Amino acid sequence: MSLFNDIGRKVETLKQEVEKASDDEATHQCSECETRLYTDHDECPDCGSTAVLPLSD
Numbered sequence: 001m002s003l004f005n006d007i008g009r010k011v012e013t014l015k016q017e018v019e020k021a022s023d024d025e026a027t028h029q030c031s032e033c034e035t036r037l038y039t040d041h042d043e044c045p046d047c048g049s050t051a052v053l054p055l056s057d
Contacts, residue, residue, distance in 0.1 A: 028054050 026036035032049035041052045 026055060028052050 022036075026038055028037040028040055029035065029052070030037070030044035030047060030049055031051040031053055033044060033047040035044055035046045036055075037044075037052065040054070043050050044052055
């Protein structure tokens, strides 16, 4: 059973690292639902808001 626990911890760590790297690459964000986007959109694909703004560095 410890093998599965170890694999589960490694998968969770990898998932968190991927999410952080993904957030770092985002160029725009919806100001309504805070969804991060990788290209400019006229409206948020998650909530439909037109309040998509570029992220500043």
